């Protein structure tokens with residue numbers, strides 16, 4: 001059934017298909033009988049709740065950042081069986097992102113290249129939307145900086161998003177690893193990253209002092225980091241006391257693709273996700289798990305298209321899993337299998 005739906009969706013430009021699907025599902029969930037049917041179809045009769053970074057998650061399957069950037073479809077994602085959704089990347093001010101087209105399917109590779117560029121409604125609008133978030137779903141706030149903010153001032157953008165969202169999310173992910181905001185990945189270097197994480201943990205201490213819960217702060221990293229850079233991340237994680245790592249974001253590599261190189265060249269810049277990123281992403285996860293001696297909460301994301309891929313992530317240290325591209329290619333059935 002999903003294969004037939006996918007056939008028609010893949011005839012549309014990728015970004016159009018994304019919103020058509022979400023709006024149709026959102027509408028369908030307003031019709032009682034249809035809503036009942038959809039929920040029953042994707043409900044896991046024997047879910048496996050899991051505690052991760054001190055939070056109880058309904059199951060291990062999460063929706064990776066970038067899919068519901070503006071927290072508009074949380075009810076849809078809950079109905080499709082996700083235990084958590086990472087919203088964002090959220091920036092302080094709204095921004096349109098890069099020019100279209102900016103989202104491309106590589107069907108032969110079961111992959112996507114995107115250069116969305118943090119298109120989002122901005123933290124204030126998203127915060128208001130989160131006031132009506134559905135219960136029983138964990139929501140993570142993935143935060144970043146605006147394109148026009150220079151790296152020297154990036155810490156202020158992260159602080160703004162953190163403070164504005166603190167009362168409305170369950171955990172935070174600090175995104176310094178998207179390839180589509182110029183210079184963002186430089187924030188993965190030890191100096192700037194320490195400054196950002198320390199500032200956020202100071203803010204958190206203030207919230208806790210005022211009786212708020214201590215929300216976990218995770219760091220999302222790129223799969224393209226060298227072992228030396230990963231060692232820096234490990235050291236810095238221990239020094240600052242952040243609560244976990246999301247491994248990984250999309251890659252800038254184009255190695256080993258089946259899609260012909262002219263097509264890939266024509267698409268141009270952007271982050272590659274899906275099957276081709278599985279191996280590298282899992283390698284990073286495995287390396288981190290080894291360095292942390294299995295003691296650090298790690299979210300495995302990158303190239304999960306099957307139960308076997310999910311198992312591989314769990315065996316290499318992931319406590320939770322997130323999907324994006326696999327969800328596009330395999331549909332919500334994959335969520336049920338993993339949850």
Ligand SMILES: Cc1cc2nc3c(=O)[nH]c(=O)nc-3n(C[C@H](O)[C@H](O)[C@H](O)COP(=O)(O)O)c2cc1C
Pocket residue numbers: 064065066067069088089103112114116118142175178220248249250272273274275277301302303304322323324325326
């Ligand atoms: C279209 C698109 C947009 C994305 N936007 C974001 C984003 O805003 N923030 C972020 O941290 N990751 C973003 N990602 C990365 C995903 O969250 C995920 O880390 C990556 O795609 C690897 O997982 P996958 O192979 O399952 O897709 C995006 C990915 C795609 C395909």
